[in-house]
Amino acid sequence: MTDIKVIIPAFNEADSIAHVINELPKTVSEIIVVNNNSTDDTVKNAKAAGATVLTENKKGYGYACLYGLDYVAKKSKQPDIIVFIDGDYSDYPEELDKVVAPILENDIDFVVGAREKSLREEGSMTPQQVFGNWLATFLMRLFFGAKFTDLGPFRAI
Template sequence: LEIKPDIIVFLDGDYSDYPEQLTELIEPIINQQIDFVIGARNSKLREKGSMTPQQAFGNWLATFLMKVFFNAKFSDLGPFRAIKYNKLVQLRMEDKTYGWTVEMQLKVLKQKMSYVEIPVRYKNRIGTSKVSGTVKGTLMAGIKIIGWIFKYAFK
């Protein structure tokens, strides 16, 4: 007998997310039957310096393109997120690097799953990011994220 979870929660392991907000994150799934919840790193709740200018711009650009191509209501590609386990399986995730957040959101849109964002706090990470902390990482992430969006926009 294999027991499957009901909800899967993702958060970064760099101390930037607030795990104590997990109950707020899963509340729409439990009480409103929402399929997917993004913890949106609201600028008012973000610690100064917790997102680099290139992260903030890339995030804005990606969510703007998702609005244009998919009429999405996302404001963030936030890593702190929750999804019903069976819906995650249904997404058939592929990306194992920089593009997994946008891939998940695009597949949620394409499969017409229900979603909401809740504002979450966000603080400065511990250590240096291999993605946003380097020019190469920033460029690779940007290329991957934009690539996923255009792949789905013209599919």
């Protein structure tokens, strides 16, 4: 059986974190929520839903992701796949199997789940995020021939 660990960076996601955790497929061996200075019940709700909860005090999404990776790296047995997903339910956790399928079936190293632009809620991304996402995917296409349409937070390695 494939060992899959999920890392969820979280900042004030008390209302959605348990929903995200509970919707992840049972094929996941460990769900790791990295609390990033939440001031609400994110920690309490994540623990109640069965997640391993870590705390990264350095503010920022990247710091939370790296803290989760460091935790996994220190384990005696490394997982086959690590998945990142946001704690706000902006992605659909039940689709994890679709995100990891290219890794399992085609020996792909890295998969990015793409969000559908037509389904993006007004104001869900700042203009800087929209531009940065467009610029990054444009440059990846220009320099590497990669055909990414989105660099969303739902990723598998």
